[in-house]
Amino acid sequence: MGRKSRATRRSREARSTPETPVVGDGVRRRPAVAMLSRELADFLVEFSIVLHKRSMYPAGHPHLQDSAERFVRRMNTLLEARETVTLGVARHRLLIESVTTDPNNALLRDLAHRLHRHRIASVHLVRGATLEEVEGLLSCLSSDPKRGEGPVGKRLDRLDSWAHVRLRPVGYDQFELRESSSENESDQPPLEPRDSWVELAQLALASEQQRESGKADPLVVADAIGRQSGEVAYDRVVLGYLARVADELSRRRGGVAQDQLAQRISKLIQALDPETLRRLLEASADAAEQRKFVLNASQTLAADAVLEVVEAAARASHQTISHNLLRLLHKLAHHAEQGAAGIRAEADGALRTNVARLIADWDLEDPNPSQYNSILEGMVRRSSAELSLIDLQLGCDPEVVLKMAVELDCVGPPVYAAIDALLSQRELVRITQCLEMGPQTSATEKLWRYLATPERLQLELASSPFDQQAVAILVQRIGAEAADALLDRLASASDRSTRAAVFKQLLVLGPDVGRVAAARLPGAPWFVQRNILVLIGRLGPWPEGFSPREYATSADARIRREAIKLMLDSADHHGEAVTLGLADSDDGIVALALTAALDECPPAALPAAQRIAADTRRSSEARVLAIRTLARSRTADALPVLCDLVMHQWRWLGRRLAPKSPELLAALSALASHWSEDPMAAEVLTRARQHSDQDIRAAANAIHHE
Numbered sequence: 001m002g003r004k005s006r007a008t009r010r011s012r013e014a015r016s017t018p019e020t021p022v023v024g025d026g027v028r029r030r031p032a033v034a035m036l037s038r039e040l041a042d043f044l045v046e047f048s049i050v051l052h053k054r055s056m057y058p059a060g061h062p063h064l065q066d067s068a069e070r071f072v073r074r075m076n077t078l079l080e081a082r083e084t085v086t087l088g089v090a091r092h093r094l095l096i097e098s099v100t101t102d103p104n105n106a107l108l109r110d111l112a113h114r115l116h117r118h119r120i121a122s123v124h125l126v127r128g129a130t131l132e133e134v135e136g137l138l139s140c141l142s143s144d145p146k147r148g149e150g151p152v153g154k155r156l157d158r159l160d161s162w163a164h165v166r167l168r169p170v171g172y173d174q175f176e177l178r179e180s181s182s183e184n185e186s187d188q189p190p191l192e193p194r195d196s197w198v199e200l201a202q203l204a205l206a207s208e209q210q211r212e213s214g215k216a217d218p219l220v221v222a223d224a225i226g227r228q229s230g231e232v233a234y235d236r237v238v239l240g241y242l243a244r245v246a247d248e249l250s251r252r253r254g255g256v257a258q259d260q261l262a263q264r265i266s267k268l269i270q271a272l273d274p275e276t277l278r279r280l281l282e283a284s285a286d287a288a289e290q291r292k293f294v295l296n297a298s299q300t301l302a303a304d305a306v307l308e309v310v311e312a313a314a315r316a317s318h319q320t321i322s323h324n325l326l327r328l329l330h331k332l333a334h335h336a337e338q339g340a341a342g343i344r345a346e347a348d349g350a351l352r353t354n355v356a357r358l359i360a361d362w363d364l365e366d367p368n369p370s371q372y373n374s375i376l377e378g379m380v381r382r383s384s385a386e387l388s389l390i391d392l393q394l395g396c397d398p399e400v401v402l403k404m405a406v407e408l409d410c411v412g413p414p415v416y417a418a419i420d421a422l423l424s425q426r427e428l429v430r431i432t433q434c435l436e437m438g439p440q441t442s443a444t445e446k447l448w449r450y451l452a453t454p455e456r457l458q459l460e461l462a463s464s465p466f467d468q469q470a471v472a473i474l475v476q477r478i479g480a481e482a483a484d485a486l487l488d489r490l491a492s493a494s495d496r497s498t499r500a501a502v503f504k505q506l507l508v509l510g511p512d513v514g515r516v517a518a519a520r521l522p523g524a525p526w527f528v529q530r531n532i533l534v535l536i537g538r539l540g541p542w543p544e545g546f547s548p549r550e551y552a553t554s555a556d557a558r559i560r561r562e563a564i565k566l567m568l569d570s571a572d573h574h575g576e577a578v579t580l581g582l583a584d585s586d587d588g589i590v591a592l593a594l595t596a597a598l599d600e601c602p603p604a605a606l607p608a609a610q611r612i613a614a615d616t617r618r619s620s621e622a623r624v625l626a627i628r629t630l631a632r633s634r635t636a637d638a639l640p641v642l643c644d645l646v647m648h649q650w651r652w653l654g655r656r657l658a659p660k661s662p663e664l665l666a667a668l669s670a671l672a673s674h675w676s677e678d679p680m681a682a683e684v685l686t687r688a689r690q691h692s693d694q695d696i697r698a699a700a701n702a703i704h705h706e
Contacts (some may be wrong), residue, residue, distance in 0.1 A: 054142030119153030137623035222271035452477035631670030
């Protein structure tokens, strides 16, 4: 296939609509329908190709000059209909004219990743760029950011200035919120509070289907932020919007619009995952700016949202809030939101005042002396909104009742009521500590049976995030009966950290859990089947009667990949797995099977390896692996395939060596190592050993000792 046809195919790939993503619950969400124009797609593909060539060929190579001139022509064609073009850069995609590129497109993903590694936030091109300017741009961006002078974005001030090319580094100062852009606009009225929410929602939902950001639900916006968070530049922009909203609310209190904005932002913050909120606060470039945001938020947002911000700020700034003080603040927040009408205002004021004092004085590792901790412990022991049976009967702390029951070896309704009171406060770990540290009596065993049940484990797992220490204690006590609850939680988990925590506890149960897991495979959603296959692989021996064979032919490539991995690890199924993998349509599975075939390739799979080696549409990595597989097979059928890869039939010049490539070098090395005495191979090797290229001569003289 010629160069032009390959570039055309890549352009079509760049313009194609991304595949509909699948989320953890199995629901497909269709992205907004938006495609790049033909000129933009061709330009981005050419940009990626020219940078890739720059990294492959040495300076001064003729291909570099040709590719640079072709890139300039492509850019001039693009800029004939527009004055400028700007590329925004994310980790795996580009933003151009409000359209994001498909992260599944290899060329465009590589271009975005290359610019991102150089710490470039945007590339701005103006009509009239010269070849000299483009050469300078390509030379900078094709360098390795981890070597030499480092990323381009960190040394823009030391580069030659280009009149028609401007690069912006990643940084908070490069992003602008909607403010007046000139002095002539200074007399315009300030933005309405609703505008701040619109801008934040538009930022979060930029790549989502829901574009009516003014009506965006805070839970939807929080979910979008959680999925995209992790890019420092993105997190700084989101934090910038949140800080501006908090500042607006603190300066302009009152009014229906202000109250609505405060409610939306409060719901957004409460809906954010704690880890996401911590990352947003860590993205702040200035500690003073972070503290100002937390102070403004503490005076304007809902009480529950205030505590979310404070706890996240403590984690982000590595400060310490004592357990007792945190419990006290939670009680104040509870009374401020749900307490009696007479105490709501007082509790709300006390919460905000104490949070402001805490943040303003945040200097010590633990600002609470031991005596203060004792006082706080006494303050939080009892709440008028949380009376329990043990309070009514004995007026005694539940933990004291529990310790007395263990010491005296007696159990009754007050003791169970004390445990329920502690469980309502999520104090399961404290309960287990009392049971483990006290005398091991019959009362202790009864309380363990009451506490450690599959139903209790389900309740602990249902909380988000769940207490991993509490779950580990219950799993250890319950044993194999905990498998069903853990597998249920694994099926519903939507984030990686939760799945990892559940996996850890399933592995603790040992190989016996594999039988329970395998029974759930038939008819399960794809993500459940994939996770269970991964679990079985980590558990070791397969459950009795289980075989991954039927899942190795699933319609979903993600399921097939895990099933074939299991089969490759089994000596009895290795050959069949290699044969299935080489015939698969997924490039990742093919590469997996080729890697395994290097050690042992069954004869039935060799024809597939020959087809892959000769298929110019395959990636270079896959073809090289296939060539090495054929070389190690040493079969007679492999020899002509390798010779054809080395020698090409030219229309006017007859049979000559093919152009230098990784495939050519691998084929020559295979012939020299295993067929050097064969007449057909000897003729090919003789020509290669007389070639002007040093690498080709070296490959033709290679001798492998295996």
